[in-house]
Amino acid sequence: MKRIFSGIQPTGNVTLGNYLGAIKNWVALQNEASCDCIFCVVDQHAITVQKNIGALKRSTQETAACLISAGIDPVNSILFNQSQVEEHMKLAWVLGCLTRVGWLNRMIQFKDKANQDKDNASAGLWWYPVMMAADILAYKGTHVPVGDDQKQHIELARDIARSYNFAFGVEFFPLPQAQILSKSFRIMSLCDGKKKMSKSDSSDMSRINITDNADTIAHKIKKAKTDSYSLPSETGGLVGRAEAQNLITIYAALSNKSVEVALLEYGGCGFGRLKRDLAELAIEVIRPIRMEVHRLMSDIKYIDNVLKKGSARASALSKPIVKEVYDTIGFLST
Ligand code: TYM
Numbered sequence: 507m508k509r510i511f512s513g514i515q516p517t518g519n520v521t522l523g524n525y526l527g528a529i530k531n532w533v534a535l536q537n538e539a540s541c542d543c544i545f546c547v548v549d550q551h552a553i554t555v556q557k558n559i560g561a562l563k564r565s566t567q568e569t570a571a572c573l574i575s576a577g578i579d580p581v582n583s584i585l586f587n588q589s590q591v592e593e594h595m596k597l598a599w600v601l602g603c604l605t606r607v608g609w610l611n612r613m614i615q616f617k618d619k620a621n622q623d624k625d626n627a628s629a630g631l632w633w634y635p636v637m638m639a640a641d642i643l644a645y646k647g648t649h650v651p652v653g654d655d656q657k658q659h660i661e662l663a664r665d666i667a668r669s670y671n672f673a674f675g676v677e678f679f680p681l682p683q684a685q686i687l688s689k690s691f692r693i694m695s696l697c698d699g700k701k702k703m704s705k706s707d708s709s710d711m712s713r714i715n716i717t718d719n720a721d722t723i724a725h726k727i728k729k730a731k732t733d734s735y736s737l738p739s740e741t742g743g744l745v746g747r748a749e750a751q752n753l754i755t756i757y758a759a760l761s762n763k764s765v766e767v768a769l770l771e772y773g774g775c776g777f778g779r780l781k782r783d784l785a786e787l788a789i790e791v792i793r794p795i796r797m798e799v800h801r802l803m804s805d806i807k808y809i810d811n812v813l814k815k816g817s818a819r820a821s822a823l824s825k826p827i828v829k830e831v832y833d834t835i836g837f838l839s840t
Contacts, residue, residue: 510535511647513546516565519715520572522788523693523703526759527653531687533577535651543583544645544820545573550588554631555619567809572716574812575798586816588641593824598640600831604669605636614658639663644824648680654691655702660684674834693756696730699748717796720789727785732777739773741765757784760791
């Protein structure tokens, strides 16, 4: 049985990048009989950058609402918010003591997010990948469906799991595997095809949010950066054309086609037709999700109740695992 674990930060709007790179995959996995799924709104991770403090409760509820609206079934899967299950933090301390400083210093995301000013970034931001390993290992997660940007963190989680098993001469933690959807591995900004589409980008025009209405989506796609050439018919023609690559990737992911097939449709055309079709498709996919988010957000008690039940189930799974770690380490339990 695969044990799937994945998480999302409640740092603002859930984007089309989150949906195509991760959430769509979570929904598919939860419907596979051989998978046992745990999905977490990682609110503790969200405070590694100060700007999220203040709006956190509402963002946590809205992120949970987006997941449910996109198809996560909180009965079939476990859906909860990280801060309510103390096992994550308890395990993170132990794992942090097995993690080398050099490993954390190599994390690309820390370098990106610290924005060249590492000394002023929070220690939490630097230590974040240890917590992420604890999130997964507290449940002995075996498979981690994520976007391509998280690959290095999952590799680190494997190193940490290996390090624990080796230190104590046990085969306790499985080595978790990243599960990355090849079709939509990385959705890029609409303003700069070399930058990831991100909830935290200062420009709202750079992303499509799951809560955007039809006019906003159409406007953002119309204004998306392009180049002045027509679209190629083969993938080789996308090299060095980040924006063309991105728009066709989004189109392909939304229409469940390969980029190759999408290019057969649009090769030789200008961006106008692709943008028109893409806007129509994005609106069609996002509309029902957005409407459901609105409905759920007017019933906050329901969301809170889902997260409460999810936290209780997550605690029940992780408690015995973390207890065994504490016993193995030799922490005296009085
Ligand atoms: P976060 O909140 O940045 O993103 C949530 C998920 O969405 C994927 N994603 C993307 N995929 C494709 N294109 C994009 N532009 C894009 N933007 C985001 C991410 O890869 C991710 O899968 N560190 C994680 C949260 C986390 C976690 C975990 C994940 C905490 N603990 C344990 C897995 C397991 C993060 O910041 O995701």
